[in-house]
Amino acid sequence: MANIQTLTIAKKKYALLPMSDYEKLMALIEDLEDLAEVKKRKSEPRISLEEVKRNFLYKKKRSAV
Numbered sequence: 001m002a003n004i005q006t007l008t009i010a011k012k013k014y015a016l017l018p019m020s021d022y023e024k025l026m027a028l029i030e031d032l033e034d035l036a037e038v039k040k041r042k043s044e045p046r047i048s049l050e051e052v053k054r055n056f057l058y059k060k061k062r063s064a065v
Contacts, residue, residue: 003017003021
């Protein structure tokens with residue numbers, strides 16, 4: 001992320017960066033949001049994969065009716 005340029009329009013300053021750097025930045029932001037969500041849910045009870053599958057199939061059958 002070294003090729004950042006700045007642009008000033010009507011006394012507002014903007015950063016211009018290559019799309020690849022923008023995509024890396026967005027991926028990093030998404031990772032940080034995911035980590036914040038994990039931290040927030042840390043104290044929630046855990047559910048087994050089998051229970052998740054049962055709940056999914058049950059809801060899927062109910063929505064088909």
